[in-house]
Amino acid sequence: MYIDVARQFSRVPAGRYIADGPYSGEAFRSKLLVPALESAEKVEVRFDGARGYGSSFLEEAFGGLVRMGRWTSTQLLAKLKLVSEDDPSICDEVISYIADEESRTNG
Amino acid sequence: MPTNFKSPQVRRNIECKRWLRRLSQKAALRSKRRSQQISAVGSICLRAPKFFHLGDPKTRGRLIDFLRLLRNAIYKYRKPVKIDFKATERMYSCGTLLLVAELDRLLRIVPKADISCRLPKNNIVHQVLQQVGLLRLLRNSARLQEGDFDPSVKHWRFATGSCVDASQISNDIWDSMEGVMTPALNSSIYTGITEAMTNSVNHAYVEARQDGVAQKATDRRWWMFSQELDGYLHVVMCDLGIGIPRSLPRTKDANPGWEETLSKFLSLFAKPKREAAMIKAALEIGKTRTNLPHRGKGLRQIVDAIKVAGNDAEVKIYSNCGAYSMKPHVKLDGHLIQYKDSIMGTLIQWRVPVAKQES
Numbered sequence: 043m044y045i046d047v048a049r050q051f052s053r054v055p056a057g058r059y060i061a062d063g064p065y066s067g068e069a070f071r072s073k074l075l076v077p078a079l080e081s082a083e084k085v086e087v088r089f090d091g092a093r094g095y096g097s098s099f100l101e102e103a104f105g106g107l108v109r110m111g112r113w114t115s116t117q118l119l120a121k122l123k124l125v126s127e128d129d130p131s132i133c134d135e136v137i138s139y140i141a142d143e144e145s146r147t148n149g
Numbered sequence: 150m151p152t153n154f155k156s157p158q159v160r161r162n163i164e165c166k167r168w169l170r171r172l173s174q175k176a177a178l179r180s181k182r183r184s185q186q187i188s189a190v191g192s193i194c195l196r197a198p199k200f201f202h203l204g205d206p207k208t209r210g211r212l213i214d215f216l217r218l219l220r221n222a223i224y225k226y227r228k229p230v231k232i233d234f235k236a237t238e239r240m241y242s243c244g245t246l247l248l249v250a251e252l253d254r255l256l257r258i259v260p261k262a263d264i265s266c267r268l269p270k271n272n273i274v275h276q277v278l279q280q281v282g283l284l285r286l287l288r289n290s291a292r293l294q295e296g297d298f299d300p301s302v303k304h305w306r307f308a309t310g311s312c313v314d315a316s317q318i319s320n321d322i323w324d325s326m327e328g329v330m331t332p333a334l335n336s337s338i339y340t341g342i343t344e345a346m347t348n349s350v351n352h353a354y355v356e357a358r359q360d361g362v363a364q365k366a367t368d369r370r371w372w373m374f375s376q377e378l379d380g381y382l383h384v385v386m387c388d389l390g391i392g393i394p395r396s397l398p399r400t401k402d403a404n405p406g407w408e409e410t411l412s413k414f415l416s417l418f419a420k421p422k423r424e425a426a427m428i429k430a431a432l433e434i435g436k437t438r439t440n441l442p443h444r445g446k447g448l449r450q451i452v453d454a455i456k457v458a459g460n461d462a463e464v465k466i467y468s469n470c471g472a473y474s475m476k477p478h479v480k481l482d483g484h485l486i487q488y489k490d491s492i493m494g495t496l497i498q499w500r501v502p503v504a505k506q507e508s
Binding site for chain 2: 052
C-alpha cells in the first residue's frame with residue numbers, strides 16, 4: 043500500500059493538531075497513516091509534490107505513531123518505506139522523530 | 150454619598166474629552182511629536198506617521214504611538230476616526246503589516262466603527278494603501294488604475310487566517326514564490342511560514358494582550374505580506390498576541406527547573422537587552438521548556454528557512470520590545486536589538502534573493 047501525501051492528503055500540509063488546521067500532522071496520522079498501517083504489512087509514504095513540511099507536522103504524524111503505543115519504533119521502521127526524491131532529508135527527519143520518541147518514552 | 154447620574158455614553162464622552170485634552174497638551178509640549186489633531190469634540194483625526202518602519206527606533210516609536218491612539222479612539226472611546234496619510238512618505242512592509250493587522254483586528258471587534266482616511270500626497274503611498282487593502286478597510290473608494298502601479302507596489306500580496314492552514318494563502322502567492330525560487334528554498338520558506346503560523350495559533354494568544362481591547366480567546370489570527378522587489382522576496386508575518394518575551398517565561402506546562410534554566414541563560418545578557426535575549430532564548434533553549442522534547446523546534450525552523458538562500462538572505466524577528474536578526478554571512482548566532490516601545494505581538498520578516506521576474 044502507498045500514500046502520496048500531496049495527492050491523497052494535501053499539497054499544503056501544516057500544523058500539529060487537528061485543532062490547528064485541516065491539514066495537520068494529527069489529521070494525516072489518523073486519516074491515512076494509522077488505517078494504512080493497520081491494513082497493510084508495508085506502507086510506502088511519498089512526500090514529493092507538497093509545498094513543504096514543517097517539523098510540527100512531521101513530528102506529530104510520525105513521532106505521534108510511537109506515542110500511540112500501538113507500534114514500536116523498530117516495527118514502524120520495518121513497516122514504513124519513506125520516499126522523497128525532491129528532498130531526501132525529509133526521510134531522515136521522519137526517522138529521527140520516530141527514534142527520538144521511542145527513546146523518550148522508554149526513558 | 151455622591152450618586153453617579155451619568156450614563157455610560159456621557160461618561161465615555163467626558164473621559165474622551167479629558168483624553169483629547171491631555172493629548173493636545175502633550176502635543177503642544179512636544180511639537181515635533183504631534184501625532185494627532187483634534188478636529189472636533191465628536192471625531193478624532195489621527196495623523197499617520199511619515200514612515201511606517203519598525204527597525205529605526207524613532208520611526209518605530211511614532212508608529213507605535215499612532216497605533217495606540219488608533220486603538221483608544223476606535224475601541225475605548227468609540228469615536229469617528231479619520232486617519233490622515235497626507236504626510237506619509239514611505240510604507241515599509243514591516244510597519245505597514247502592523248497597521249493592517251491592528252486595523253483589521255479592531256474592525257473585527259468593532260465592525261461598526263466609523264472610520265475614514267485622508268489620502269496621501271505621495272502617489273506610491275496611495276498605491277500601497279490600495280494594493281494591500283487598507284483603502285477598503287478604511288472605507289475609501291478613491292481607486293487608482295492598478296495597471297499603472299509602480300513595480301515596487303504591484304507585487305505586494307496579502308493574506309490572513311486564524312488557523313494553521315496554508316491554503317488560506319492563495320495559490321497566486323505560492324505560485325509567485327515558486328516562479329522565482331529554487332525548489333529547496335521554496336520548500337524552506339514554506340516551512341518557515343507554516344511554523345510561524347503554528348506558533349501564532351498555539352502560543353501567541355494564550356493570555357490577554359493587555360492593550361485594553363477585549364478580544365475573543367478563539368481568534369488566533371495571523372497576517373502576512375509577500376513582496377518581490379529589487380531581486381529579493383520579502384515575506385512578513387505577524388500576530389498580535391502576547392509576544393515571545395511573555396510566552397517563554399510562562400511556567401504553565403513547563404518543566405520544574407525551567408525558570409532557573411531561563412534565568413541562567415538570560416544572565417549572559419545585559420538587563421537592558423532582556424526582551425531581545427528572550428527571543429534568542431526561545432531559539433536556543435525553547436525546546437527544553439516542556440518535558441515534550443518534540444515541542445519548541447518551530448522557531449528554529451523559522452530562522453533556518455533562509456540558510457539555503459545564500460549570503461544575501463536575512464531573517465528578523467520582532468517580538469514586543471525585542472528584536473533578533475540573522476544574516477548567514479555576517480553572524481550565524483544572530484544580532485540582538487532592544488527597543489523602548491513594544492509592538493505587542495510578534496512580527497517575522499524573511500528576505501531572500503530571487504531570480505529576476507519581469508514586471
